[in-house]
Amino acid sequence: DGSLFLIAGPCVLESEPHARMLADEIQRITDDLKIPYIFKASYDKANRTSIHSFRGPGLVEGCRVLRAISESTGLPVLTDVHTPDDCARVSDALGDSEIVLQIPAFLCRQTDLLIAAAKTGRPVNVKKGQFVAPADMKHAVQKLHDSGNDRVFLTERGASFGYNNLVVDMRSLPVMRGFAPVVFDGTHSVQTPSAGNGVSGGQPEFIPVLARAAVAAGIDGIFLEVHNNPAEAKSDGANALKLDHLKPLLEQLLAIHAAIA
C-alpha cells in the first residue's frame, strides 16, 4: 500500500531473551510509527571470515526461537537459508508462523537453493550479490517464478568496489524495482569486508546517510541490523545500528518517504 516496511533485528540469534528483547523494543517503535515490521535474525552465520567466530544456535534451536517470538509477538520473521535442504526444514519448523526465507548475497546465483526456497511457498528475499549487476537480478527472480513462487523481493547491500570496500549504486534500486519490490539493507552496505585481520569492519556512521538516500531514491522496505550494544554483538557489531538510534532514523526515513509520495 505504499508504506515503507522494516526488516530488523540482531545479526545472529545470541540468546532467546536477547532476541525477544530486541523484537519487543523494535515492535514498540514500529507500532508507534505505524511501520509494518518483520523480525530478522540468523540462526547460523555460514560465511564468517574466521572458522573460530560465533555462528549461532543452529537451525533447529534457532527456528524454535524464531517461532516462539513470532507466536508471542504476532510478527512475521525472516531468516537466512544456506543449502537447499535448509529450506523445507526451516519452513516446516516455523509451522503457521509467517516467515520470509532469505537468500544470502554470496548464494544469489545458486539455482538449487533458489528453487528449494521457492518450493516452500514462503516469500523469498534475495540479496543481490556484491558481484552482480542490478539488471541481472531479473534472472534470480525468474528462477523463483519458474519454480512457482511469485512472492519475491530483492535486497540491495552494496557492490564490490576495489578491495575491502562496497559502494551502493542508487541506480540499482529503480532497476531492480522493475522486477520485484526492493529492500535496502542499510547495515551490510556499510560493511568493509574482511579487512585482513579476520573480521569484517564497518562504517556505522554512514548508515543514516545511505538509508536516507535509498528511501529518497525509492524503495519498498528497509533492512537494518540493530543491537542494543554493537560493541558486544556476537556478529557484525562493527556495522550494526544502535537500538537507541533506530526511532529517530525511522522518523527521518518516514518524512523522506512522505516527501516523495
Place this chain on the structure above:
Amino acid sequence: DGSLFLIAGPCVLESEPHARMLADEIQRITDDLKIPYIFKASYDKANRTSIHSFRGPGLVEGCRVLRAISESTGLPVLTDVHTPDDCARVSDALGDSEIVLQIPAFLCRQTDLLIAAAKTGRPVNVKKGQFVAPADMKHAVQKLHDSGNDRVFLTERGASFGYNNLVVDMRSLPVMRGFAPVVFDGTHSVQTPSAGNGVSGGQPEFIPVLARAAVAAGIDGIFLEVHNNPAEAKSDGANALKLDHLKPLLEQLLAIHAAIA
C-alpha cells in the same frame, strides 16, 4: 543559511539568445521556489572525446555573454577554467559580476590551476576527479586555502566504476562536507564516459533518482545541466535534464530537504 542552492544552465554556450532564454526560464522557476540560483555555462569544452565535436565560443566571447547575462539578470555565473592563464582572464572579463570559477574533475589535482583560480579571489568550485577518493579532496581544499582563498566548494560527479561507467558513492557527500560545502552534480553523474563510438552517453532517467538520494544524504547545492531540447544539445545532451522537468524535480528536492532539516 541552510537552503539548497542551484547551479544550472546549458553544458556549453550554444548562442547568446539560447543561454539567455535558459537563464531566464530557470530564474523564473527558482524565484518561484525561492532557491538561490547560479547560472552555469562553459565557454569551451576542453576535453571532448573527439576533436571534431563542438567546443563553444571561446573565452573572450563566452565571458562577454556570461557578463551580459549576469548584468541583465543579476545572477551570479559559474564557468570552467582549464589552464592557469584562464583564471585571471576570466575573472577580469567578468568585472563586477559575481562569478564562480570551476575546476573540471580531470584537472582537480593540477596545482597551478588551483593556485591561479584561488588568487583571483573569486569563489572556486572543485569537481572531484573520477579517480579521487573523497577524503583526498581535503588536499585540493588545502591548496586553495594555502593560496589565500577560503571561498571553496566541492562537487561530487561520480567515481570510476569499471569501464565506461560511473557510480555515485553517497558516503562521499558527508566526507567532503568535512572540508567545504558540497554540491551534487546530478547530470554528469549519469554520464557513461565515451562508450567507444566517440561520444559520451548518458542515463538521464537516473537524474531524479540520484538527485533525490543526494539531497536526502545531505548536500548544500545541486548542479544540473539543463536543456530545452537535449536531443539537439551541442554537448552532453545524452545526460542533460529537460527544462520541462526542472521545476517538478526541484519541488521534490525541496520537500526532501525540508524533511531532513
Place this chain on the structure above:
Amino acid sequence: DGSLFLIAGPCVLESEPHARMLADEIQRITDDLKIPYIFKASYDKANRTSIHSFRGPGLVEGCRVLRAISESTGLPVLTDVHTPDDCARVSDALGDSEIVLQIPAFLCRQTDLLIAAAKTGRPVNVKKGQFVAPADMKHAVQKLHDSGNDRVFLTERGASFGYNNLVVDMRSLPVMRGFAPVVFDGTHSVQTPSAGNGVSGGQPEFIPVLARAAVAAGIDGIFLEVHNNPAEAKSDGANALKLDHLKPLLEQLLAIHAAIA
C-alpha cells in the same frame, strides 16, 4: 618441483565419450610437453544464469564418469562441490582415484563447505571469489588447515570490476602464494558475467594474453576450460579455449616459465 601443472577439460561433462576424448587429447599434449595434468570437469553447474540452462549429469553419474576416466588414463581428476553433503559423496564415489575437490568462487566463504571438503582428506582447490581481496584468502586456507587438511591450493579467476566485467589483478598471484600454491584460471578470467540476456559472455581472444602474463608473474599451475568446438559447448563456450589452440599456448607458457626460472 617447480614445473607448471595443468588443470584442463570441459566446463561440464557433456557425455562420457566427449569427456574421454578431451582427456585423451589433452593427455597426449601434456605427455609430449611433460606437463603434470589433472583432468577437470563439472558434473553440475549449480549457478547458471538461467534455470533453463544445461546443468550436467549430476553427482552420481558424473562421478562414475570421472572415475572411469581416471582409471583408464591414470589421471587425477578435479570437480566442483556445492554443498557440504557433496564432499564425502564425491570423495567416496571416486574410490582409489586421485581427486581434487574444488570450491567454486561464489562459495569460497561458506565455512561448512570448506570444512566438509577438508575432512575428506582430498586436496582442495579454492577459487578466489570475485568479491574477495587476495590477502583475505588466507582465511579460507586457515579454515582448511584448522580442519586438518594442508593439501590446499588457491585459484585466481578475476575480480569484479564494475558491472558485467572482471579484471585480473596480477598482484593477487604473489599475495596468495604467501598462503598456498596458486593456479591461474585463464578461461573464467575472461568471462563477462551474465550480460543481461541470460547467459554469460566471454572474450576468449584474451585467454593467451592473461595466461602468459600470469605465468610471467609467477604461478604454480594453469587452469583452462577446453573444448573441441566452443560454439557448441553446453556451458561457458563463450570463454572456452579451442582444443586446437591448447598445445601452442602451453608451449609459449612453458617458454615463459623457463625464462623466469
Place this chain on the structure above:
Amino acid sequence: DGSLFLIAGPCVLESEPHARMLADEIQRITDDLKIPYIFKASYDKANRTSIHSFRGPGLVEGCRVLRAISESTGLPVLTDVHTPDDCARVSDALGDSEIVLQIPAFLCRQTDLLIAAAKTGRPVNVKKGQFVAPADMKHAVQKLHDSGNDRVFLTERGASFGYNNLVVDMRSLPVMRGFAPVVFDGTHSVQTPSAGNGVSGGQPEFIPVLARAAVAAGIDGIFLEVHNNPAEAKSDGANALKLDHLKPLLEQLLAIHAAIA
C-alpha cells in the same frame, strides 16, 4: 624492430649531477643489454597531492639539463608537458636533441594539450587516464593524427579500482596496440594514490611482477622510474625501482620477451 625499449630515469629532476649520474648508470646497463633507451625526467610535478611538495626546477632550467644530458650521452629524452603553451617551449628548448613529449594521465583528454604537443612534430607518449577504458584511447590517438602527427605511443599505468588503489588490466595492452605502440609503466602502476596523508604511497615489491606480466602479455616498451635511493627521492620514492634492481629485472624481461617472440 621487435626489440623492447626502455624509458627510465628519476621521477623529477632533483639536480643536474643526480640526473646525469642516473642517465649514465642506466645507459651503461642498456648498452650492455642492447636495449634502446630513452632518458626520462620531469621538470615540474604539476599534480602533487600537497602544495608543499617538491615540484622540480621548472621548464627553463629543466629543459637545459635535459638537453645537456641528451647532448653528452646521445640519448633521446622524455618529459611531461602540462599546458598547451609548454609544448612549443619544451620542443624549442631541446633544439636538435631528440625528445618525446609525454601527456600525463590526468590530462589525456585535454584536446588543446594533445594538439599543441602534436604540432611540435615531436613523438608524443600519451598515458592512459586512470578513468579511461583502453578502447577509448583510440580517440586520443585520433586527435594527434588529426593534428598531423603519427609518431604516437600509448602508456598503461593502471586503472582506478575502488579508492586509493590501481589495477593493471593486462587486456588493455593488446587493445591499445591496435592503435599505437604500447609502453607499460611499471612504477606508477604500483602507486597507491594519495592515501589521505598528503602523499601517494606505493608497492614497489610488485614492480617486477607487473613488468614481467606486461612483457609476457605483449608490449613495445617498458617505463620505469628509477632511483639510487628511493627512500630519499624527492617525488614518488614510494613506488620507484631501486637502481640496483634494474639490471636483473631487465634481464628477466628480455628473457620473457624472447620467449614469446
